[in-house]
Amino acid sequence: MWKTVYTGILTASLILFLLSCSTAYLSYPRNMFIGKELFKQKEYVKAGGYFQGALKDQRDAYSLTYLAIINYKMNNMDNAERLIREAERIGVNDLCYLRTIGYKALILLNKDKKEGLEALRYYIEQYKYLYPLMTIQDVEDIWKHGGTDMDRLEKLMEEQITWYEDEIEQYKSTGTGFYEGIYGIELLHKGCGLNGYI
Numbered sequence: 001m002w003k004t005v006y007t008g009i010l011t012a013s014l015i016l017f018l019l020s021c022s023t024a025y026l027s028y029p030r031n032m033f034i035g036k037e038l039f040k041q042k043e044y045v046k047a048g049g050y051f052q053g054a055l056k057d058q059r060d061a062y063s064l065t066y067l068a069i070i071n072y073k074m075n076n077m078d079n080a081e082r083l084i085r086e087a088e089r090i091g092v093n094d095l096c097y098l099r100t101i102g103y104k105a106l107i108l109l110n111k112d113k114k115e116g117l118e119a120l121r122y123y124i125e126q127y128k129y130l131y132p133l134m135t136i137q138d139v140e141d142i143w144k145h146g147g148t149d150m151d152r153l154e155k156l157m158e159e160q161i162t163w164y165e166d167e168i169e170q171y172k173s174t175g176t177g178f179y180e181g182i183y184g185i186e187l188l189h190k191g192c193g194l195n196g197y198i
Helices: 004-038 046-057 063-071 079-089 095-110 113-129 138-143 150-174 185-189
Strands: none
Touching: 004 046, 004 113, 046 063, 063 095, 063 113, 079 095, 079 185, 095 113, 095 150, 113 138, 113 150
16 A cells, blocks of 8 residues: 555656656747847847746856846846856857857956957957958957947957857758868867867
């Protein structure tokens, strides 16, 4: 009798545990996907809610970075800086690395020009390493002039980051695209380049 009750309780507990795991597992990508779509439409408040939901499911650099960007867009620089620094501390996701360091530079340029320019220099160095779009020269010119044209800088960096993420995603899913056949790409995937992330 007790064996049956014990087995029933154990089975019910296991089922509840598995259901809670699968809910969080499915909830995170859904929240990130919807949040990114709303972000593209400049619906920052709504997108922030989805990124916050993703962050509750999985506290990682990807969700932290997007939540930091939402705070940046809403001019909440203190919270944006806290989130972007946490994203860096946790470690970077291969698809959000440039986004993390790029928006870190933009956030810091709004708070501390000297630290922001140093972060922008680091972004430029890392981006050049990745066979960049030629617009990196425009970003470098803005850096040389003290980071004064913030609107143009943000537009250029968003274009570069989006291009990079799209190309890496295409390479990972299909093995085609810009990164196909580039010398050393296999080494990068083994963790030998860009601080171990690509």
